[in-house]
Amino acid sequence: MSRYSKGISLLENLLFFWCGLSLILSIGGDNLVIPSWLQVAGRMHPLMLHFPIVLLLLAIALLWMKEESWRGFGKNLLLIGANFTGITVVAGLLLASEDYEGDALAWHKWLGVVSLGFSVFIYFFLDQVANLFRLAGSGLAVLILLTGHFGANLTHGEDFLFGPLMPKEDKMIALEEAEVFRDLVQPIFESKCIACHKEGKIKGELRMDHLEGLQKGGKSGPFILAGNLDESLLIQRIHLPMENEEHMPPKNKLQLTEEEIEILRLWVMSGASFEQKVMELPQEEPLFQLASNKFTTEKTYSFAAADEDEVKELNNFFRKVKPIFPGSPALEVAYFGASTFDASSLSDLKNIKEQVVKINLNRMPLENVDLSFLSDFQNLEEAQLNFTGLKSGQLEGLSKIQSLKSLAVSGNPFGEEGLENLKKLTQLKRLFIWQSGISESGREELKKALSTVQIDFGFDDKGIIYPLNSPKIDFDKVMFQGTTEVKITHPISSVEIRYTLDGTEPDSINSPVYKEAISLTKTSQIRAKAFAKGWIGSEETKTLLFREGMKPKSYKLTDEPHKSYKAKGATTLFDGVKGKANHTSGEWLGYTDSPLEIEIFLEKDQKPKAVELSLLLHEGAYIFPPETVEIWTGNAGTWSKVTIPPTPQSTKTEEIRYGLLAFDLPQGSFDQVKIKLKPIGKLPSWHQGAGSKGWVFVDEIVLN
Structure with a gap:
């Protein structure tokens, strides 16, 4: 027998050895004690797995060819590839005994064993299945790909193979919605820790892919002890020298940044809560200050923006509809002109009811107007209903809007009989209810019922010195040619008006006194204040006029x-x-x-x-x-x-x-x-x- 024939015979016999050993390790591996030198062999699994993949796929491609010389080479390559598959499967089964478990491991293990068996079957029965080889070869290729997919999931995380094809969303998180663990701590664990501490791969018996695992800890003790930095293994391990084998993450992995280390330290020190919101932290705490720089206070909204043409159509002389800030799908609506207000126009908002988060109906005549339509605005966060003649019964529908956080109903004659409906507004964070005829005892009763709501009842103005109204600046056009005249007036003729043209704030001593119309020949910022004895100086009025x-x-x-x-x-x-x-x-x-x-x-x-x-x-x-x-x-x-x-x-x-x-x-x-x-x-x-x-x-x- 030639050396070539002897070599082929040896490789063919080895195939049965690998198949038998793989079955023994697959079925009874959990009951075997693996010596340390074999563990080293098992850890070579990631180094060897690429050889059988390449060899088997190349063999399948060659066996598809019609030329006998290529098919003969392909059969030999299949034999070599099947042996490498056997070595790789055995090494993988040895490695699986070390801190690995879960569905991904089971699929990877058994698909590997089946791939080995199927490649051996195709080799020995190639001539018998010649007519079906294309189907058998394709099946083997699919098995190889699936085995690799579940192996990648073990090493790199879920959906590693198809991750680039999946849509990615940059989720903006609002500060008021952010949670300390979910939005600050968990992303660090996911990017730096979970690859080695998750289902299918649990180093040190520690799972970090769910809360129970974090709370339980690992074989070395509690992972986190709330408020105790010295005894929390998390803090101990991330501060060990990188050369130390217990340093987390291992030195060959992506390391934590200084900011991430500080977040984890502050989280443990503040109590290691898994449910606390960022806004519940004291604002002077370093963890809150860190978080406030990471999250936006632009509240994010999941609903789509309203049709632009529809929004434009809703804008007119008595109603303004606009985004709460540029680019936001959320809208605010404001009404103007009480004398021209038509309550039926409120029904026009039905097409944008999902997008309206603020509505301002201040001083509109709402007495006897059915406000139940607002209960359809399930994203409404703020309602301004001051001095509208409301009766307490009209507020009943507002208690159904769970998103409503701020309500202003000052100047409406609710009286004591309105307390019962006001007490139902438990979802609010702020309630403004000045001049509403509620007695001192009624106020205390309301405070008790709405203990979590910040209630503003107004103030007692006795003995207060009032400020003057601001003066009024009159001009023809904001953009003028050549020269323009500016007049400054005040309803109280005896006041003294002071102004400036250089952008500085006017004062009662040094600024020029207005006596007659001002002639402007260049772009100017006009700022004016009113002063009078026995009064507080007015707020300033200012405007910019531009010369073309x-x-x-x-x-x-x-x-x-x-x-x-x-x-x-x-x-x-x-x-x-x-x-x-x-x-x-x-x-x-x-x-x-x-x-x-x-x-x-x-x-x-x-x-x-x-x-x-x-x-x-x-x-x-x-x-x-x-x-x-x-x-x-x-x-x-x-x-x-x-x-x-x-x-x-x-x-x-x-x-x-x-x-x-x-x-x-x-x-x-x-x-x-x-x-x-x-x-x-x-x-x-x-x-x-x-x-x-x-x-x-x-x-x-x-x-x-």
């Missing part, structure tokens, strides 16, 4: 504005039309994901000395001054950057208003100007949406 500048030859935006706030494109910036003080008016360019960058090409005789940028500011809607402003002047594509001072940034939330940035341009000859405004990347910590992206809104660029 020169019209450039042409202009070009580098990036398009956000699709919802694109107005008329670049033309908007030089059309001489001032946008209304409302970001949804359709007259503003809005940017959030990219900067506003524009190139302006000048006529030959144009020599601008300054550039002014007209902004909209509304911190409550995430609209801020730009984070940075860059200006260049150029000739024929050669640019020179203009040195400008840092951009002043908002320090608190104020009412919606116009903003102005003005910069001098250098002397000399240039025929191009380039301007770049970068939106604020992360809103400051004092803002309700700390850490979220901000917006920049611009409606005019003025060259003077």
Whole structure:
């Protein structure tokens, strides 16, 4: 017998050895004591498994061919591949005795054994199944792929193979909805720990893929001891030197970041709760401060946005419907003009009832109006119903809206008989109920019934010195040509009005006293206050008036504005039309994901000395001054950057208003100007949406 024949015979006999050994280990492996040297052999399973996969698939491909020479080579390759399959299956069964269990392991183990048996069957009965080989070969290929799939699930997690094909969603988590464990701690475990501590692979007898496993701990003791950093194995292991074999995660795995280590430490120290919400933490605690930077206070909503055309149709002179902040599907509705209010118009909102989260009906005549329609607004969070003539019975339907968190019903004559219906509003977080005819004892009764609700009953104004009303600034147009006149008036003729034109706040001593109409010849910010003896000085009134500048030859935006706030494109910036003080008016360019960058090409005789940028500011809607402003002047594509001072940034939330940035341009000859405004990347910590992206809104660029 030749050496070749002897080799083939040996490999064929080995196939029966591998099959027998695999069956013994599969059926009785749990009752066997595996020596340490065999455990080393078992741990070679991940190193060897690629050989049989490649060899068997290549053998199947060759055996499909018609040429006898290729088929003969394919049969020999099948023999070698089947032997490698046997070695790999035996090694895998030895490895399975170490901290592995679960459905994924069972499927991987038995599919591996079946793959071995099927490859041996095909080899010995190849001639007999020649006509069915394509079917048998395809079946073996499918078995190999399924075995590999369940093996990958063991090592890399569920759906490792098909993960890239599955849709991914970047879930925005609102701070008020975030939970400490679910949204801060568990993601760390999932990315850095669970691969070695889950169903099918339980190192150290510790499972971290469900709460019971975390609470139970592992073979070395309790994984977490609430408030006890020294005795919690989690904290001990992550702080061990990386060279220590008990360091978590192992040194060959992706390590925890400093922030992740701090989150885990603070979580254990604060009590290691599995249910606590972030908002339940004291705000001075470091864990709350860490969390407030990770989550947005832009509340996320699962419902789809309303049809834009439908929203536009609902807007008119007595009703305004707009998103609560740019890009949000959630809407707020406000009604104006009590004398023209028609209660039947409330039915118009039925098509957007899913999207309405705020409704303002202040001072609308709602007496005898059936408010039960609001119970259909199951996402309604805030209702303003002040001074509307409501009776307590009309509030009954509001108790059914579990999403309702803030209710303002001041100035409505509920009296003591209204207490019973008010007590049902247990889902609220805030209740404003000034001037509602409720006695002191009734207030105490209501406080007791709504113990978790913050109730505002108003205040006693006896002995208080009242502030003056703000003065009124009258003018013809916000955007004027040449010269315009400004008048400042107050309903009390004896007050003294002080004003400024340079943007500073007026005071009662140094600011000019208004005596006659002010003539303006340039863009100016007018700020005015009223003062009188025995009164508190008024809040200031302010406005920005813009003088039209020169019209450039042409202009070009580098990036398009956000699709919802694109107005008329670049033309908007030089059309001489001032946008209304409302970001949804359709007259503003809005940017959030990219900067506003524009190139302006000048006529030959144009020599601008300054550039002014007209902004909209509304911190409550995430609209801020730009984070940075860059200006260049150029000739024929050669640019020179203009040195400008840092951009002043908002320090608190104020009412919606116009903003102005003005910069001098250098002397000399240039025929191009380039301007770049970068939106604020992360809103400051004092803002309700700390850490979220901000917006920049611009409606005019003025060259003077």
